[in-house]
Amino acid sequence: MTSPLQEFRLEPATFADLKGWEDDDPSSLFRAMKDCRDHIRTVKPYRTGAAGLTSADLLTLLDIAEGVEPRNGSEARAFFEEHCQPFFIRRDGGANGFVTAFYEPEIEVSAVPDETFCHPFYRRPADLIDLDDTNRPAELDPSYMFGRLQGDAISAYPDRGEIDRGYLDGKGLEIAWAKSKVDVFFVHVQGAARLRYPDGRLGRITYAAKAGHPFSAVGRLLIERGLLDRATISMQTIRDWLYGHPEQVDEVLWHNRSYIFFREADVSDPALGPIAAAKVPLVAGRSLAVDRQIHTFGFPFFIRSESLTHLDAGKPFARLMLALDTGSAIVGPARGDIFTGSGYDAGELAGTVRNDADFYIFIPKAAAQRFG
Numbered sequence: 001m002t003s004p005l006q007e008f009r010l011e012p013a014t015f016a017d018l019k020g021w022e023d024d025d026p027s028s029l030f031r032a033m034k035d036c037r038d039h040i041r042t043v044k045p046y047r048t049g050a051a052g053l054t055s056a057d058l059l060t061l062l063d064i065a066e067g068v069e070p071r072n073g074s075e076a077r078a079f080f081e082e083h084c085q086p087f088f089i090r091r092d093g094g095a096n097g098f099v100t101a102f103y104e105p106e107i108e109v110s111a112v113p114d115e116t117f118c119h120p121f122y123r124r125p126a127d128l129i130d131l132d133d134t135n136r137p138a139e140l141d142p143s144y145m146f147g148r149l150q151g152d153a154i155s156a157y158p159d160r161g162e163i164d165r166g167y168l169d170g171k172g173l174e175i176a177w178a179k180s181k182v183d184v185f186f187v188h189v190q191g192a193a194r195l196r197y198p199d200g201r202l203g204r205i206t207y208a209a210k211a212g213h214p215f216s217a218v219g220r221l222l223i224e225r226g227l228l229d230r231a232t233i234s235m236q237t238i239r240d241w242l243y244g245h246p247e248q249v250d251e252v253l254w255h256n257r258s259y260i261f262f263r264e265a266d267v268s269d270p271a272l273g274p275i276a277a278a279k280v281p282l283v284a285g286r287s288l289a290v291d292r293q294i295h296t297f298g299f300p301f302f303i304r305s306e307s308l309t310h311l312d313a314g315k316p317f318a319r320l321m322l323a324l325d326t327g328s329a330i331v332g333p334a335r336g337d338i339f340t341g342s343g344y345d346a347g348e349l350a351g352t353v354r355n356d357a358d359f360y361i362f363i364p365k366a367a368a369q370r371f372g
Contacts, residue, residue, distance in 0.1 A: 007092035008089055008091045010088070010090070010363075010371050011090050017088070020316060020318025021077065021302060021320075022077075023318070024302075024320055026080065026286070026320040027071075027075075027076040029322055030076070031283075032281070032322050032324065033061075033065045036324075037062035037066060039280055046058075047292065049292060051296070058364065061083055061364040062298070083364060084300065084364055084368075085364075086362055087360060088359070089359040091333060096334070097334030097356065098355070099303060099317075099355055099357045100338070100354055101311075101337060101349065101350035101353035102338070103341055105186065105190055105193045105342075106342065107183055108179060108198075109121075109196065110176065110198060114177075117178060119177060120176070121175045121184065122168055122174060122261050123174075123262065124173075124262075125171065125261065127148050127149050127157075128147075129154065130209075131154070141214075144156065146212035147212055158211065158259075159211060159257035159258075160257050161250075161254035175195075182239060182249060187260075188259065191327065192207060192274035194267060194343070202267055204265045204267035205265065206275055207263075209260075210259060213258050214257070215256060215327075216257065217256070218256055219233050219238050221255050222238065222241060222252070228241060233354075236348075236351045276325035276339075277289075277292065278298060278324040278325060282325065285319065285339070288336045288337065288338060289323075289330050289337035290326060290330060291330050291331050291335060295323050297324060298324070299322070300323075300362040301323060302320050302360040302361075303319060303359060304316065304357060305355045305357035307356060308357065321336075324339075325339065334358075336357070
């Protein structure tokens with residue numbers, strides 16, 4: 001099977017092949033599955049990825065799940081065993097799959113700027129437009145999904161450096177101001193945040209759009225310069241390095257030209273995760289960001305990683321998850337980003353996840369016939 005980015009194939013598997021499946025409890029996925037069904041039926045279907053699975057394929061599973069409320073892990077597993085066929089995602093060349101993790105930070109902000117709170121989170125600008133094959137200028141790479149409209153001309157949108165230097169000043173797009181440019185940057189990387197205001201009020205921002213430029217990992221830059229060790233790099237070590245070298249922050253952060261715009265979102269139920277790309281709330285420990293050019297949102301993935309043990313009290317990670325988000329750095333058929341939850345502790349869990357993993361996708365049985 002050919003994707004826009006990589007060659008891979010889907011190999012039929014059995015549930016007995018899924019090491020750790022017999023101990024998993026995917027009961028918490030059923031609410032998210034119902035949310036996905038509601039979105040597909042009442043808003044619009046999810047875009048079909050290059051793997052060829054459609055929202056119509058998914059609905060055959062979601063419609064059955066609508067009336068199911070498993071009482072335990074055994075009943076939840078039995079549902080998927082009855083209605084799905086697992087397929088191993090085999091990358092050509094035999095390369096392993098790979099997982100990282102993300103979370104929803106909680107950050108102190110102010111509704112008005114001052115000398116302390118002076119780094120803004122921006123709403124989507126009016127001159128930022130969606131791009132597709134019908135309007136994308138020839139000089140822009142097909143990966144550019146956003147651009148700038150000036151009159152009748154479409155071009156690349158200003159990048160992180162240009163925006164930080166004032167491109168959006170005076171446009172009234174600020175949602176809130178944070179204390180640190182580094183904190184703002186890491187919220188961009190995560191794609192959402194809870195905002196804690198001085199009066200105790202809790203707000204939330206989530207992804208609305210991006211400037212369009214490709215994501216460039218600042219961690220890789222720091223490794224290439226010999227400033228951090230590849231073997232020990234993590235979100236925490238990158239953050240510590242940036243805090244310790246304020247005179248180099250702009251140069252390093254501007255290496256990542258990608259820039260994220262936000263919208264304010266509901267946080268009336270703190271137990272619910274942020275609403276991400278699939279337009280449903282994320283489920284801590286059960287939501288996966290995938291490459292949306294390849295995979296279609298809402299499908300279940302079983303992820304197994306022998307080396308990832310700190311998320312499950314020393315046991316290898318083995319969980320069924322739903323594809324509910326995406327990200328600029330999530331590229332490839334067996335590449336995923338695990339949502340660990342909200343707040344500081346979730347960030348500590350997420351920051352050190354960089355592990356090889358096996359990826360299985362669960363395909364409803366009617367659609368599975370197309371794949372062997």
